[in-house]
Amino acid sequence: MKSDSSSITTSLAASPRAAGLAALEHRLAQDLEWLGGPARDWMPRRQHEGQDVLDVAIIGGGQAGLAAAVGLAQLGIRALIFDRASAGCEGPWATTARMETLRSPKELTGPAMGLPALTFRAWFEAQFGLAAWEALDKIPRLQWMDYLRWYRRVMAVDVRNDTQVVGLHPRPDGRVRLDLKTPAGASSVLARRVVLATGRDGLGGPAIPAFMQNLPRAKWAHSSHELDYGRLAGLRVGVIGAGSSAMDSAGTALEAGAHSVELLIRREDLPRVNKGKGAGVPGLTQGHWDLPDPLKWQLRHYINVANVPPPHGSTLRVSRFPNAYFNFGCPVRGLRLADDVIHVATPKADFELDFLIVATGFRVDWASRAEFSAIAPHIRTWGDRYEPQPGSEDGELSDSPDLGPVFEFQQRSEGACPGIERIHCFCYPAALSHGTVSGDIPAISDGAQRLASGLASLFYREDFETHYARLEAFAEPELFGDEWTPSPLPGSREFSPVS
Incomplete structure (x- = not known):
């Protein structure tokens, strides 16, 4: 009988990795214990008509939702996450993302929440060693997803998967009703606070140019859509845009055997410098919220206008193919379908394509989000x-929600929607109000800690009478009355000199 040498090798290789990860998890548990965890249970339980009321409901179980839940847990606040994806597929990493590696430098601590043993580096080195870490350039996309799955497990984050929030209804009684669609059917829950950790397209969806309206849906996709790129083999593919998602989509199409890829680029050149990276200093991370409005706008508008270049590696991934074409100064002026061929008109040339990928980012679009x-x-x-x-002027910034100090929505007209301030926007559209602390890897822990501390303050203020009553009822003695003997008054003392 022939042995399966590959499975034996895999088993042997897996053992040291498992042992290293177990040791890291032991260290993480020790760190949490040394820091006084688990946090004291101080939040009063709430019920309404016999139904438990959640302290915090978080919509979205990606890296922002996980970090928010851990930040709240560190302060003793219970949070429950709802995510429409199946377990292990939260966020874009294992579904619609197509980059080979993350853009962020590998050294960034991401959602580690101040715990060294919870960083990606600790997770990676525990399994692969220091030499492998030093040899690593950027974090592979699917490996980041593996790390987030581990993060969820070791931090015991409560995520209800395959659960879609289909309605949000703030109430004037201090609760928000969430209507849910679950495998078991429709249901609803009540929460005192709701956090939207819904990602880059958190308050809308893909930005689809108007010229796409008349093109049959089978002939195009947005870069964020799920798409079987294998179906593009042998086709002439056009990609509108030149950012990260455009390069990722183009590279994936070429690797899948596309006949050619035409990149239709509005600019005459690609931007070279990531201005957002240059702005990422601790002062801005901590101080953006406190900036005057004109400075907030100035900063975010400047970064928007400068545009973010595609990553070096992503661009080389495309340009190494001889059938990849970079067409600069070619914004789309119009398109039409004739004989199953897409005819795209630009100022410099017309293109005949079989399939079109629109890599034009996202926008706030309330109408596209029924919930x-x-x-x-x-x-x-x-x-x-x-x-x-x-x-x-900047449409993206004008559409951004005007958030309060704890990422909360505010009413457009006072009194028109009581309770809307109980919904907190912890996703990308918060960037103008709070800076990029609610989605991107570099400052996600800072944002989660700010959110958690703000919610703790709000809860304490709301429940002050309960906490004050607990204070009055608190009767744990420090002294028991037998620690001393009462002394006689000075006139009745007998002086006994010490020999």
Whole structure:
């Protein structure tokens, strides 16, 4: 009988990795114990008509939702996450993302929440060793997803998968009703606070140019859509855009055997410098919220105008193919379908394509998110409160929600939607109000800690009478009355000198 040498090798290789990971998990548990974990249970339990009321419901179980849940747990606040994806597929990493590696430098601590043993580096070195870490350039995308799965497990984050939130209804009684679609059917829960950790497209969806309206859906996809790239083999593919997602989509199509890929690029050249990276200093991370409105707008508008270049590696992934074509100065002026061929008109040339990929980013689009229909008309945006200087207009910024200090939505008209401030926007559209601390890897822990501490303060204020009553009832003695003997008063003392 022939032995399966490959499975034997795999088993032997897996053992040291498992042992290293077990040792790391032991260290993490020790760190948490040394830091006084688990946190004291101080939140009063709430019920409504016999139903438990959640302290915090988090919508989205990706890296932002996980970090928010851990930040709350560190302060003794119970959070429950709802995610529509199956377990292990939260976020884009294992589904719609197509980059080979993350853009972020591998040294960033991401959602580690100040715990060295919870960093990606600790997780990686525990399994593969220091030499492998030093040889690693960027973090592979699917390996990051493996890390997040481990993160969820070791931090015991409570995630309800395959559960879609289909409605959000703030109530004037201090609760928010979440309507759920689950494998067991429709249901609802009540929560005192709701956190939207819904990612890059958290308040909308893909930005689809108007010229795509008349193209049959079978002939195109947005870069964020799920797509079997194998079906592009042998086809002439066009990619509109030149950012990260455009390069990732183009590279994936070429690797899948596309006949050719035409990159249709509006600019005359690619941006070379990532201005957002240059802005990422601790002062900005901690201080963006406190900036005056004009400076917030100035900063975010400057980064938007400068645009973020695609990563070096992602661009080389495309350009190494001889059938990849970079067409600069070619914004789409119009397109039509004739004889099953897409004819795309640009200022410099016309293109004949079989399939089109639109890599044009995301936008706030309340109409595309039915679950927000009850709150969308009442949310105050920056366009409602701030008028930029002429020449600094920016649709993305104007559409951004005007958030309070704990990432909370605010009412457009006072009294029109009581309770809307109990919904907290911890996703990318919070960037103008709070900086990039609610989605991107570099400062996600800072944002999660700010969110958690803010919610702890709000809860304490709301429950002050309960906490004060607990204070009055607190009767744990420090002294028992037998630690001393009462002394006689000075006139009745007998002096006994010490020999």
